[in-house]
Amino acid sequence: MPLPTVAAQRAALDRGETSSADLVDAALTRAAEVDPAIGALVATRDEAARADAEAADARRARGEVASPLDGVPVVLKDNLAQHGETLGCGSRILEGYRSPFDATAVARLRAGGAVVVGRANMDEFAMGSSTEHSVAGPTRNPWDLSRSPGGSSGGSAAAVAAGIVALALGSDTGGSIRQPASFTGLVGMKPTYGRVSRLGLVAFASSLDQIGPLAHTAEDCALLLDLISGHDPGDATSLPEGPTASQADLDGGVEGLRIGLPREYFETEGVRAEVLDRVRDAVAVLEAAGAKTTPVSLPNTRHAIACYYLVATAEASSNLARFDGARYGRRAEGAADLREMYERSRSEGFGTEVKRRILLGTFVLSAGYYDAYYKKAQQVRTLLRRDFERAFEGCDVLLTPTAPEPAFRIGEKADPLSMYLSDVYTVSANLAGLPGLSMPCGLADGLPVGVQILGPPLADARVLRTAHAYQRLTDHHEATPAPIDSGART
Amino acid sequence: MSKLSPEDVRHVARLAALRLSSDEAEALGRDLHAILDYVEQLAEVDTEGVPPTAHAIPFETPLRQDTPVSSIDPEEVLAQAPARAGTAFAVPKVLDEA
Numbered sequence: 001m002p003l004p005t006v007a008a009q010r011a012a013l014d015r016g017e018t019s020s021a022d023l024v025d026a027a028l029t030r031a032a033e034v035d036p037a038i039g040a041l042v043a044t045r046d047e048a049a050r051a052d053a054e055a056a057d058a059r060r061a062r063g064e065v066a067s068p069l070d071g072v073p074v075v076l077k078d079n080l081a082q083h084g085e086t087l088g089c090g091s092r093i094l095e096g097y098r099s100p101f102d103a104t105a106v107a108r109l110r111a112g113g114a115v116v117v118g119r120a121n122m123d124e125f126a127m128g129s130s131t132e133h134s135v136a137g138p139t140r141n142p143w144d145l146s147r148s149p150g151g152s153s154g155g156s157a158a159a160v161a162a163g164i165v166a167l168a169l170g171s172d173t174g175g176s177i178r179q180p181a182s183f184t185g186l187v188g189m190k191p192t193y194g195r196v197s198r199l200g201l202v203a204f205a206s207s208l209d210q211i212g213p214l215a216h217t218a219e220d221c222a223l224l225l226d227l228i229s230g231h232d233p234g235d236a237t238s239l240p241e242g243p244t245a246s247q248a249d250l251d252g253g254v255e256g257l258r259i260g261l262p263r264e265y266f267e268t269e270g271v272r273a274e275v276l277d278r279v280r281d282a283v284a285v286l287e288a289a290g291a292k293t294t295p296v297s298l299p300n301t302r303h304a305i306a307c308y309y310l311v312a313t314a315e316a317s318s319n320l321a322r323f324d325g326a327r328y329g330r331r332a333e334g335a336a337d338l339r340e341m342y343e344r345s346r347s348e349g350f351g352t353e354v355k356r357r358i359l360l361g362t363f364v365l366s367a368g369y370y371d372a373y374y375k376k377a378q379q380v381r382t383l384l385r386r387d388f389e390r391a392f393e394g395c396d397v398l399l400t401p402t403a404p405e406p407a408f409r410i411g412e413k414a415d416p417l418s419m420y421l422s423d424v425y426t427v428s429a430n431l432a433g434l435p436g437l438s439m440p441c442g443l444a445d446g447l448p449v450g451v452q453i454l455g456p457p458l459a460d461a462r463v464l465r466t467a468h469a470y471q472r473l474t475d476h477h478e479a480t481p482a483p484i485d486s487g488a489r490t
Numbered sequence: 491m492s493k494l495s496p497e498d499v500r501h502v503a504r505l506a507a508l509r510l511s512s513d514e515a516e517a518l519g520r521d522l523h524a525i526l527d528y529v530e531q532l533a534e535v536d537t538e539g540v541p542p543t544a545h546a547i548p549f550e551t552p553l554r555q556d557t558p559v560s561s562i563d564p565e566e567v568l569a570q571a572p573a574r575a576g577t578a579f580a581v582p583k584v585l586d587e588a
Contacts, residue, residue: 100566193547207545236552237545306529317506324507327579331572338584343509355508356521359499362506363522376532378542383535385543416521417528433546457547 002478003163006220009072013060020056020071020115024049027073027117031164034484039139040149040158042078043086044118049073052115059113068223068247070113075159075168078119079126080211081200082106085116089202090124090134090152093323093349095330103200104235105169105211105228112227120155120168124351125320126176126204128152129422130413133353138410141184143447143481147407150180156214157184162484167215167224171201173208174308175402175426178438181214182402182450185440185479187467188214189221192457193433194239196225197232205315206237208308208430216477218439218467222246225460239458246461254469255290259283260395264301268424271404274444279401282441282451285473286399286466294395298387301428303380308427309420310364310377317361323349356416385432392456397466400425402438402450425452435460439467440476448479494519494526 004012012018028046035041045052056071076082079089081099088094102110110116123133131139131154141149142162149158153170157180160168170177172190181188189212196211203209213224222244230243261283266276283293325331325345332344350358364373391398402425413419429436434457438450455463471477496512499519503510510518564577573580 097570100562100570193545194549233552233554237549239547239549300535303532303535306532309525310529310532321507325572326581327567328570329572335582337582339507341582342507346507347509350508352514352518355510355514356518358506358508359502359518360522360525363502363526366502366505372533373529375542376535376537377529378544379537379540380532380535381543381546382540383537385546415524417524420525431543431546 020053024053040155041118049117067112073117079202104197104232123152126152150183152176181438183407185448187439189437192435197235199234203319205312249461257291258395260296260398265400278442278449296391307380313357313361398454402452406447
């Protein structure tokens with residue numbers, strides 16, 4: 001039986017067949033049952049969530065439903081600030097820290113009545129593609145506990161795939177929503193850069209980071225995006241546009257839609273044949289529904305990973321300078337002077353992958369190397385953006401694989417570069433600011449495969465409409481993992 | 491790109507206010523070398539006259555009215571401090587390291 005969607009939960013609430021208290025109770029019960037084996041959540045809000053649910057039920061009884069998400073349980077990635085709650089980012093350096101304010105996306109979500117039941121595990125400071133690099137330990141993929149759920153929003157993805165909640169928020173800097181969605185059989189969306197305020201999202205790479213949803217359907221993602229998107233004066237990079245109205249556009253279909261198939265994405269070295277087969281199946285479904293496909297070329301694709309890791313680490317090295325043990329978080333004890341306190345707090349507080357990226361970012365920004373690395377990467381970023389501009393002159397959306405392979409095993413990508421290369425299909429959308437979505441398009445060896453839809457900037461609703469049309473015609477999003485043996489540890 | 495020596499790694503670590511053990515410096519130096527080797531491919535891209543992109547979506551620096559609004563409660567922020575002195579964050583003494 002497929003797991004419930006937000007739309008189904010909302011309908012049941014509207015018909016009076018369930019209550020928010022029941023939904024929240026079911027989420028917390030499910031978490032207690034399966035999460036010891038999965039490790040999706042780093043914290044639950046048992047008492048507070050139950051109180052929020054009662055308030056939602058009281059609003060509904062008064063006929064004051066705040067939004068389509070009123071009373072619906074959700075999970076937040078542990079880098080999204082919620083006032084009074086822990087904000088750990090998978091890092092030792094934020095041990096015990098509690099947010100003094102709400103992220104704008106969280107404030108809007110809560111104003112809409114959604115009930116936050118817990119916080120999801122992640123790679124430390126969102127630096128990773130596997131959710132292995134967290135002080136809380138790895139998160140396991142509900143489809144196969146020996147495998148990674150992807151990352152860095154792996155906890156958010158696993159919480160939805162394991163049936164704890166129907167909707168989770170993640171963040172995507174180079175694919176950190178889309179790749180976990182692909183690995184766990186979900187829809188995950190990175191909106192156009194600037195659509196969703198980044199205020200209260202702990203910054204990794206400010207010019208690339210976006211908050212977005214992980215859910216079973218494009219429809220549920222649309223409900224969430226319409227609620228949290230829109231200009232925020234608190235984020236200077238938030239776009240001037242108001243909230244999206246993607247729900248209204250969902251049923252538009254794909255008749256006459258021009259789908260571009262980027263040649264380079266289908267010829268990438270190392271991509272699994274079964275992945276390409278499933279993606280081609282998805283293309284055929286959309287063609288049968290009236291879409292037209294056309295080959296396109298994005299010639300600079302092969303430089304995307306190099307460009308991304310220079311830009312992202314440079315920005316990260318600057319953003320993570322704020323974690324120094326002076327004002328919040330963990331301070332190393334017994335330092336004789338300020339410099340020693342900084343160095344020891346950071347060295348004891350950060351994990352190896354974070355140190356690696358801070359060092360790389362610091363190096364490429366340092367005297368004598370700036371032009372050769374950082375400026376060069378920014379120029380290549382321009383070329384990547386122009387590739388997309390040219391491609392979108394002849395088509396409305398692009399269809400590509402989301403990841404070169406289904407979920408890999410925990411520990412399989414021990415070499416950092418091999419982990420970086422697994423982001424080959426997703427980083428370009430961040431570099432170019434485009435909306436991107438991954439949705440399930442079948443299985444390979446019993447594991448979910450995702451197909452990615454990319455649109456030009458601000459075409460978020462078009463991307464969701466394309467995904468919705470596909471999901472109306474297929475049932476891949478209804479596939480569920482085998483029952484999780486709560487005692488199992490592989 | 492020549493191989494990063496442990497001294498190079500330690501120099502960058504100092505810029506980043508990180509303190510590395512010699513094992514860490516050696517392992518991270520190897521990783522950085524492999525990554526820099528990989529990104530070296532960008533050198534072959536012709537970027538003559540191509541402007542750099544700092545932000546994918548162009549935007550203007552927004553201005554707002556200079557009107558006072560409420561902010562986070564300072565007490566709540568200071569309560570998170572590892573050490574405080576009244577309304578300030580307390581840190582170890584600053585030695586002259588200019």
